[in-house]
Amino acid sequence: MEPQGGLGLDLVRIAEELDGRLEAADAALARQYPGVRPGRQPVHTVYVPADLFHADIVASYAEEALSTVKEHESLLLELLDGDEALLELVREKLGREPIEDLRIDFEDGYGPRPDEEEDRHVQSAAQGLRTAIADGTAPPGHGIRFKSFEAPTRRRGLRTLALFVEALTDGGPLPDGFVVTLPKVTSVDQVEALVQTALRVESALGLTEGALRFEIQIETPQSILGPDGTALVARMIHASGGRCTGLHYGTYDYSAFCGIAAAHQSLEHPVADHAKAVMQAAAAGTGVRLSDGSTNLLPVGSPEQVREGWSNHLRLVRRSLERGYYQGWDLHPAQLPTRFAATFAFYRGGSGAATARLRNYVERQASGVLDEPATARALADFLLRGLDCGALAAPEVEEAAGLDAAALASLAHRTTTKEG
Incomplete structure (x- = not known):
């Protein structure tokens, strides 16, 4: 393949070498840090x-x-x-x-x-x-x-x-x-x-x-x-x-x-x-x-x-x-x-501000707060926790955020499966 990047570098080859070098670290990260445990956490x-x-x-x-x-x-x-x-x-x-x-x-x-x-x-x-x-x-x-x-x-x-x-x-x-x-x-x-x-x-x-x-x-x-x-x-x-x-x-x-x-x-x-x-x-x-x-x-x-x-x-x-x-x-x-x-x-x-910020993030609307993906995950998780314990009602959250529970779970990187 032709060199890429304008610097005379074969970026494809370098990327493949990086993949090989970091393969074990990638696997360890996935194994040791799988992310949020699925389901509901008790309060x-x-x-x-x-x-x-x-x-x-x-x-x-x-x-x-x-x-x-x-x-x-x-x-x-x-x-x-x-x-x-x-x-x-x-x-x-x-x-x-x-x-x-x-x-x-x-x-x-x-x-x-x-x-x-x-x-x-x-x-x-x-x-x-x-x-x-x-x-x-x-x-x-x-x-x-x-x-x-x-x-x-x-x-x-x-x-x-x-x-x-x-x-x-x-x-x-x-x-x-x-x-x-x-x-x-x-x-x-x-x-x-x-x-x-x-x-x-x-x-x-x-x-x-x-x-x-x-x-x-x-x-x-x-x-x-x-x-x-x-x-x-x-x-x-x-x-x-x-x-x-x-x-x-x-x-x-x-x-x-x-x-x-x-x-x-x-x-x-x-x-x-x-x-x-x-x-x-x-x-x-x-x-x-x-x-x-x-x-x-x-x-x-x-x-x-x-x-x-x-x-x-x-x-x-x-x-x-x-x-x-x-x-x-x-x-x-x-x-x-x-x-x-x-x-x-x-x-x-906190639900009013969370739903507004999440809607702005998903719909890419201009606002006074520039949220990043990690913050969007936290906002979605906040709303899911409120739903799980009964503090919030699903219809009010969906109307305000424009997202149902499944969409919130996807943003939060977790499922809605019940677990103790």
């Missing part, structure tokens, strides 16, 4: 101690949350700046889908128990979850948090994990949306150990290889910064063999390990922001989702205590959303109203 994970879990937990949480809203309606409306439409959306959500994701907790929320007692709760919780799934009342996402693979709790954690999966499947497949949480991770070796454990459990129970997925809970400084100065959380993701679906920040353990006084342990402390920024960079492009942690200031007790708890929760949820953490932990039914209120307000408040 929260509700943790319930295993001894308190039962098949009707979702209905009982809905009832308690709605009762709290009714008792303190004027207070909540005041905190929502008098937005009655938003309050009605919250009520509707609590009645329809009060829990999007649930973890039955055998770790800190459950505590150390005699083996016989924990075994009984493993069996009863697994049966309760099976019943809820069969009845269609289980949340879309569900699973367990078992004790860590640190030496003192390793054997108990392994036993709970294996027994629960065995009891839940009962000779059948793992249910859709099931995931387990590995807490207090301090080394890449623990993640690799869980991968091997999952393979053994799947083989013994006749499950499809890769069916058992897990989240990594980031609540130790060792998971953020290793002894060699590297961000071990990034290595943990890539050591999971594609099984890791999420990174969950652990507010109080991480803060305590960093020496933060109890009165100042918070989702907004600088040590928390640093850890979550590292998590965010490590997870970007991998398909691994992020979840913020919890606040233990509960909206219970006197009206003043409810006000303080709700006001704090509204602010912290909004703060997380603004920083790109679209999921967080809830520990009590009374936190559900403010979880959904803050989330709905975030998407509804």
Whole structure:
């Protein structure tokens, strides 16, 4: 072929050489950074101690949350700046889908128990979850948090994990949306150990290889910064063999390990922001989702205590959303109203500008904002998240943006397939 480019260079040959040189790097990039995980991400994970879990937990949480809203309606409306439409959306959500994701907790929320007692709760919780799934009342996402693979709790954690999966499947497949949480991770070796454990459990129970997925809970400084100065959380993701679906920040353990006084342990402390920024960079492009942690200031007790708890929760949820953490932990039914209120307000408040900018981008209309493809992806993803949780209605988004959900998913580089 004739030289190209006007410089006497054979650009075709150089391009072919570049393809050969970079082939392995291209393949590694595609394998290690596959992009956004398909489907819906829950806005929260509700943790319930295993001894308190039962098949009707979702209905009982809905009832308690709605009762709290009714008792303190004027207070909540005041905190929502008098937005009655938003309050009605919250009520509707609590009645329809009060829990999007649930973890039955055998770790800190459950505590150390005699083996016989924990075994009984493993069996009863697994049966309760099976019943809820069969009845269609289980949340879309569900699973367990078992004790860590640190030496003192390793054997108990392994036993709970294996027994629960065995009891839940009962000779059948793992249910859709099931995931387990590995807490207090301090080394890449623990993640690799869980991968091997999952393979053994799947083989013994006749499950499809890769069916058992897990989240990594980031609540130790060792998971953020290793002894060699590297961000071990990034290595943990890539050591999971594609099984890791999420990174969950652990507010109080991480803060305590960093020496933060109890009165100042918070989702907004600088040590928390640093850890979550590292998590965010490590997870970007991998398909691994992020979840913020919890606040233990509960909206219970006197009206003043409810006000303080709700006001704090509204602010912290909004703060997380603004920083790109679209999921967080809830520990009590009374936190559900403010979880959904803050989330709905975030998407509804930003939808007008997002739909206008997206329409201008797609239709190539001149405007005061020159958005790039990456920003268009973020705008589309923002609207999809609002649709997923119920903050936005499909007709209003389609009319304003000129795009339906399928077109938004294409722009956001993800599908609309449901996934836990």
